[in-house]
Amino acid sequence: MIAKDLRDILVYSLIATLLALIVDYVFYFIGNLQSQTSILAWGFLRMYSPTVAVLVLCGPSTLKKYLRINGRVAITYLAAPFITFAALSIYLAILIVTGNFTLSQITSLLAVSSIDFPAFMALTFFNAYIISLTLNAIFALGEEIGWRGYLLDKFQSTGMSLVKASILVGAIWGIWHASAIILLGHNYPDNRLAGVLLFTIYTISATLPHVLVRRISSSVLPAASLHGSINAVWGLTIITTELPREIAGLGPIAYTSWITISIILYSVLLMGKVHEMHRQDHG
Structure with a gap:
């Protein structure tokens, strides 16, 4: 059973990455990422390649379990973007403390x-x-069905812990971006090869919060609003410092911010579990 799950993980990751590579190569070949419309088209096609890979392997019926909607999902969906805002606040605090915060831009x-x-x-x-909950969430859902839906479930079905599964999902999430970074300069226009490694570390550092909101809600929809909020607001990290993005918003300072918020969220979740167990024991 574990061997089958690992094989499914490998096949799925290859399909999703190949589909993304095809999209990147088409836009690289035609050289058409100059307009906002072409950027949106590229982003949508690329971000839905993980969902297409799920459909190829499992068919449309499997999507239903990832898209549960109820009161808890709705509350978590609305709350999830504030995780990004908290991570950004930690990031800005680090810049201020280290003397690297600037308002010049x-x-x-x-x-x-x-x-x-x-x-x-x-x-x-x-x-x-607002955009985190609407347009960006629609785009991000294409990835979340794959990463925090199918792929997370597969890793956990091998008996892997939530944290270990998060690290591996984050690594695949980052590697999946490699062709966009190398061919199109996505996020790292000046250091493309190094950018693949740097962004993979970034996605690993940012994965646990996505996993936790999925775990709390039993749906990938809150992970989509969280992912959407990163795409909406993380650009501020570039214009609040003169440090290169490879160090700041898409480098070690960003990693520190996301790891910090991950530890806080995970600790709160553990304390909640301990409290619930204590309440049941004395109920």
Whole structure:
């Protein structure tokens, strides 16, 4: 049984990665990532390759168990983006403490938009929250059905712990981006080969929160809103420091932020379990 699960994991990962590579190569070949429309088309096609891989292996009927909707799912879905906001707050705190926080790039934006900094931040987070729950979540769902749905279940069916499964899912999630980084400069336009390793570490560091919201809700929908919020707001990490992204927003400072929030969330979950067991023992 374990051998079959491992074989399924390998086959699934290869199919999802190959489909993403095909999408990347087509857009690389035609050189058409210049307009917002082409970027959206590329993103949508690429982000749904993990779902297509699930459909190839399991058929459409298997999607139902990943898309449960109930009150707990709805609450977790609405709350999940705040995990990203918390991770971003930790990131900004690290920049401030280390003397690497700057508003110079934001100030130049404010100069042409005639709004002050507090209003800018309020609008940024409000807009990020709304788009996290709507358009970005729709896009991210294509990945989450694969990563925090099918792939996570397969790893856990081998008897692997939640944390170990999260690390491996995160590694595959990162490697899946390799062709986009190398061919198209996705996230790392200046250091593409190093970017593959750096981004894989990033996805590993950010995976446990996705896994936990899926675990809490028994649905991948909250993981989609969490993933969507990263895509909506994490760009602020680039414009709040003069450090290169390879060190800051997509490097060690980002890893530290996500690992910190992961430890906090996991600890809260464990304390909740201990409290529940204690309550049942004395109930």
